[in-house]
Each structure stands twice: as structure tokens, then as C-alpha cells.
Amino acid sequence: MRLACRPGCAACCTAPSISSPIPGMPQGKPAGVPCVQLDDQLRCKIFGQPERPAVCRQLQASLDMCGPSDDQGAFARIYLTRLEDLTRPDGPH
Numbered sequence: 001m002r003l004a005c006r007p008g009c010a011a012c013c014t015a016p017s018i019s020s021p022i023p024g025m026p027q028g029k030p031a032g033v034p035c036v037q038l039d040d041q042l043r044c045k046i047f048g049q050p051e052r053p054a055v056c057r058q059l060q061a062s063l064d065m066c067g068p069s070d071d072q073g074a075f076a077r078i079y080l081t082r083l084e085d086l087t088r089p090d091g092p093h
Contacts, residue, residue: 011076
């Protein structure tokens with residue numbers, strides 16, 4: 001089930017690493033670091049723009065990832081952090 005992004009969450013813009021360039025972050029970003037493209041309301045300033053990384057465009061909010069209720073991204077941060085750990089090139093830690 002796909003969901004709309006929840007206000008004040010930004011888990012998908014913070015928890016995962018992004019290896020491709022992002023405007024303002026030419027080397028991408030490490031896991032756990034907020035993207036510089038987040039505004040004060042934790043919304044992506046380049047959402048829908050061609051310079052937005054493909055990995056960001058492909059990641060879609062879902063009940064599995066975001067959880068059943070609006071918890072300001074706590075469930076999604078745990079989910080995405082675990083996914084990040086499981087997909088590390090050097091294996092899970």
C-alpha cells in the first residue's frame with residue numbers, strides 16, 4: 001500500500017545513504033545525515049525536479065516502510081536504518 005509522505009518525517013531523507021550526487025552534496029550523503037535539500041518543514045526542496053537523485057525518486061512511502069500511524073518518522077527511521085545495515089557492501093553489522 002502506497003502512502004503520501006507524512007509531514008515532519010523526513011526519514012527517507014536522513015536514514016539511508018545516497019551514493020549519487022545531490023545538489024549541495026556532490027558526493028552524496030552518508031546514512032543518518034539529513035539531506036541539505038530538506039527545508040524547515042522537512043520537505044524536499046527539489047521534489048519533482050530532474051536533479052533529484054534517482055534513488056530518491058524511486059523510494060515510495062508505503063505502510064511497510066512508514067508504519068501504521070503518524071509517529072514523526074520513528075518507525076520509518078528504524079526500518080530504513082535496518083535496511084541500510086542489511087544492504088551494506090561489507091555486510092550487516
